[in-house]
Amino acid sequence: xxxxxxxxxxxxxxxxxxxxxxxxxxxxxxxxxxxxxxxxxxxxxxxxxxxxxxxxxxxxxxxxxxxxxxxxxxxxxxxxxxxxxxxxxxxxxxxxxxxxxxxxxxxxxxxxxxxxxxxxxxxxxxxxxxxxxxxxxxxxxxxxxxxxxxxxxxxxxxxxxxxxxxxxxxxxxxxxxxxxxxxxxxxxxxxxxxxxxxxxxxxxxxxxxxxxxxxxxxxxxxxxxxxxxxxxxxxxxxxxxxxxxxxxxxxxxxxxxxxxxxxxxxxxxxxxxxxxxxxxxxxxxxxxxxxxxxxxxxxxxxxxxxxxxxxxxxxxxxxxxxxxxxxxxxxxx
Amino acid sequence: xxxxxxxxxxxxxxxxxxxxxxxxxxxxxxxxxxxxxxxxxxxxxxxxxxxxxxxxxxxxxxxxxxxxxxxxxxxxxxxxxxxxxxxxxxxxxxxxxxxxxxxxxxxxxxxxxxxxxxxxxxxxxxxxxxxxxxxxxxxxxxxxxxxxxxxxxxxxxxxxxxxxxxxxxxxxxxxxxxxxxxxxxxxxxxxxxxxxxxxxxxxxxxxxxxxxxxxxxxxxxxxxxxxxxxxxxxxxxxxxxxxxxxxxxxxxxxxxxxxxxxxxxxxxxxxxxxxxxxxxxxxxxxxxxxxxxxxxxxxxxxxxxxxxxxxxxxxxxxxxxxxxxxxxxxxxx
DNA sequence: TACAAAATTCGAAACGTTTCATTTTTACTA
DNA sequence: TAGTAAAAATGAAACGTTTCGAATTTTGTA
Numbered sequence: 024x025x026x027x028x029x030x031x032x033x034x035x036x037x038x039x040x041x042x043x044x045x046x047x048x049x050x051x052x053x054x055x056x057x058x059x060x061x062x063x064x065x066x067x068x069x070x071x072x073x074x075x076x077x078x079x080x081x082x083x084x085x086x087x088x089x090x091x092x093x094x095x096x097x098x099x100x101x102x103x104x105x106x107x108x109x110x111x112x113x114x115x116x117x118x119x120x121x122x123x124x125x126x127x128x129x130x131x132x133x134x135x136x137x138x139x140x141x142x143x144x145x146x147x148x149x150x151x152x153x154x155x156x157x158x159x160x161x162x163x164x165x166x167x168x169x170x171x172x173x174x175x176x177x178x179x180x181x182x183x184x185x186x187x188x189x190x191x192x193x194x195x196x197x198x199x200x201x202x203x204x205x206x207x208x209x210x211x212x213x214x215x216x217x218x219x220x221x222x223x224x225x226x227x228x229x230x231x232x233x234x235x236x237x238x239x240x241x242x243x244x245x246x247x248x249x250x251x252x253x254x255x256x257x258x259x260x261x262x263x264x265x266x267x268x269x270x271x272x273x274x275x276x277x278x279x280x281x282x283x284x285x286x287x288x289x290x291x292x293x294x295x296x297x298x299x300x301x302x303x304x305x306x307x308x309x310x311x312x313x314x315x316x317x318x319x320x321x322x323x324x325x326x327x328x329x330x331x332x333x334x335x336x337x338x339x340x341x342x343x344x345x346x347x348x349x350x351x352x353x354x355x356x
Numbered sequence: 357x358x359x360x361x362x363x364x365x366x367x368x369x370x371x372x373x374x375x376x377x378x379x380x381x382x383x384x385x386x387x388x389x390x391x392x393x394x395x396x397x398x399x400x401x402x403x404x405x406x407x408x409x410x411x412x413x414x415x416x417x418x419x420x421x422x423x424x425x426x427x428x429x430x431x432x433x434x435x436x437x438x439x440x441x442x443x444x445x446x447x448x449x450x451x452x453x454x455x456x457x458x459x460x461x462x463x464x465x466x467x468x469x470x471x472x473x474x475x476x477x478x479x480x481x482x483x484x485x486x487x488x489x490x491x492x493x494x495x496x497x498x499x500x501x502x503x504x505x506x507x508x509x510x511x512x513x514x515x516x517x518x519x520x521x522x523x524x525x526x527x528x529x530x531x532x533x534x535x536x537x538x539x540x541x542x543x544x545x546x547x548x549x550x551x552x553x554x555x556x557x558x559x560x561x562x563x564x565x566x567x568x569x570x571x572x573x574x575x576x577x578x579x580x581x582x583x584x585x586x587x588x589x590x591x592x593x594x595x596x597x598x599x600x601x602x603x604x605x606x607x608x609x610x611x612x613x614x615x616x617x618x619x620x621x622x623x624x625x626x627x628x629x630x631x632x633x634x635x636x637x638x639x640x641x642x643x644x645x646x647x648x649x650x651x652x653x654x655x656x657x658x659x660x661x662x663x664x665x666x667x668x669x670x671x672x673x674x675x676x677x678x679x680x681x682x683x684x685x686x687x688x689x
Numbered sequence: 690t691a692c693a694a695a696a697t698t699c700g701a702a703a704c705g706t707t708t709c710a711t712t713t714t715t716a717c718t719a
Numbered sequence: 720t721a722g723t724a725a726a727a728a729t730g731a732a733a734c735g736t737t738t739c740g741a742a743t744t745t746t747g748t749a
Contacts, residue, residue: 024493027735028735028736029735029736037698037699038698038699039700039736039737040701040738041697043738044697044737047737050696051697052696052697052698052744052745055697070736071471071734071735072470072736073406074734074737075735075736075737076406077404077703077704077706077734077736077737078703078735078737079704079736084449092431092432092435093428093432095428098425099426102424102452114470116447116450117434118438119438133442136402137447138404244632244636245632245636248636274636276610276613277609277613277636280609280610280614281613281637281638299576299577299578300577300606303578303607304610305610305614360704361705361706362706371728371729371730372707372729373707373708373728373729373730374727374729376707376708377707380707382727383727384727385726385727385728388727388728403705403706404705405706406705407704407705408705409734410704410706410707410733410734411705411707411708411734412706412707412734413734
């Protein structure tokens with residue numbers, strides 16, 4: 024049905040190998056180039072990637088593994104990654120593991136079985152030795168968003184610690200002394216880093232930390248809602264709260280609204296990630312934004328480099344800077 | 357490096373074709389079955405899908421095309437689809453077209469070039485004749501969420517019209533007469549259907565429709581926010597509002613909270629799609645929920661059937677029922 | 690013009706499967 | 720027990736590429 028390289032060769036009156044060479048960017052006599060190009064056009068020839076892959080041992084496919092497809096932060100990143108990969112003739116197989124550590128391993132192995140040429144993943148489990156299986160087979164892996172200690176691997180993440188530091192510092196500089204923080208799950212890397220920033224800035228300013236103002240949730244709307252209410256019940260309540268991801272920020276805002284708390288008069292609030300939300304909330308929300316596009320593009324680019332066999336500066340860590348967008352949701356005391 | 361069927365054959369002491377037959381579920385003498393199984397285990401043999409695909413002309417890959425990876429409704433569906441497909445040894449290539457009609461076509465053709473065995477897509481453009489190219493090549497396509505008239509194609513969607521009808525009817529039965537509706541973009545199928553339901557129920561109850569209470573947005577948070585504010589400024593304002601997707605519901609709730617409007621006393625509200633959100637909002641939100649899991653699983657199942665060559669009852673339309681979850685956000689007048 | 694060197698082209702083998710026609714083995718019947 | 724039909728196993732060809740050494744053509748130089 025579809026034209027093959029053989030058809031093109033016949034049509035152009037050259038050998039198969041010459042056509043192959045042309046397709047792969049090799050040098051070909053001018054006269055032949057024209058005839059081959061003409062033949063390709065006339066026959067609407069497309070390389071059969073399967074046959075090619077069989078010979079070259081490459082599938083031109085990248086595996087992507089994230090905790091949940093329902094987390095907009097990750098899916099946005101994927102969107103940007105895909106952009107870059109597509110331009111380089113790679114397609115992506117996206118999997119999520121529903122925050123399930125077992126499934127994480129299963130899906131990783133599924134991707135390996137699919138013979139992807141590279142993998143980009145957001146790891147959850149601390150012990151992901153199976154990554155080394157990929158390296159053994161010469162399949163590069165790039166980690167996103169979270170770092171795993173003891174693993175030699177390229178990583179792209181944001182400077183969570185300083186993101187948190189700067190946000191809380193902003194509150195401190197405005198006179199706040201009792202600052203609540205709504206964190207993610209204790210065992211997740213980003214949680215730990217964001218909490219470290221909170222702690223470090225307190226230390227740097229010689230402020231006492233009240234453990235009751237540190238709450239751990241699940242990075243979902245419900246957590247944000249519940250934990251903000253809990254914070255308000257502490258005595259004395261915090262004068263400011265820092266929420267450390269998008270979904271929890273939505274929840275927190277809902278809680279604030281419900282309780283009829285006046286922002287920023289009664290409570291200063293700094294949220295996370297979603298600019299659109301920040302603009303819509305009144306008064307406009309101050310937020311920490313992560314460079315989503317840059318994360319996606321950087322990860323894709325480094326993976327492409329590794330897949331080309333370029334292991335220069337391996338492993339490299341890209342710690343991208345966040346931005347603190349100041350809105351009207353924080354006030355001076 | 358990796359073991360091939362040849363290695364397995366040698367190890368088991370049978371011919372390649374016997375192994376192949378076994379792998380593909382053919383009958384094999386008991387004695388050989390054992391030896392082959394043993395060999396496969398010992399050598400950790402995995403079928404090379406590329407080689408197989410080259411022979412069988414199948415890639416065991418399904419293409420998925422959605423408007424945006426940042427819309428949680430679509431990504432959730434994908435998550436469930438993938439589940440079913442994975443169990444059937446299919447993997448998925450997910451693409452979005454960023455709500456761009458041009459890109460929609462480009463990505464569709466990209467998927468075709470990748471030689472996917474089937475495509476599941478949420479169409480935007482009205483004129484998608486290029487779908488027929490897929491059918492010509494015997495590649496089944498299943499549409500999701502939106503129907504395109506004039507196209508013979510399996511479709512899985514929700515009964516948008518009656519979803520809307522029932523939601524608004526609920527308001528009417530409670531005495532509301534001025535009911536606002538926040539719709540999506542005018543040219544999108546779901547918008548049209550949901551609006552039809554709104555109109556039909558008004559007709560059935562012989563109620564006048566005030567066009568000023570019908571607002572069109574972009575299915576994003578900002579639209580929901582802005583349009584709700586606009587509705588409140590109509591004179592007289594509506595006593596109830598129906599918001600027709602998740603993101604706009606978030607925006608609407610933000611607006612309501614900002615304006616310090618008391619729900620349901622000052623305004624009754626029915627939202628869309630996200631149960632988690634509905635529970636968090638106080639008073640609890642009434643919402644229309646779509647059967648996300650069922651949509652995903654149905655689409656995957658019908659596609660699997662078509663890919664097997666079973667064109668029974670083609671084209672079939674699955675119009676799934678929504679559910680109206682009543683919360684405390686609506687009151688009687 | 691002739692020759693060597695450089696640049697291209699060519700043919701054939703290989704990648705790991707499936708498939709089909711053929712051969713071998715097994716099971717059954719007379 | 721021999722003969723036959725059915726079942727299973729086999730070997731070889733094919734899928735559409737890439738790749739490599741050999742063959743051919745072109746280019747440059749004396």
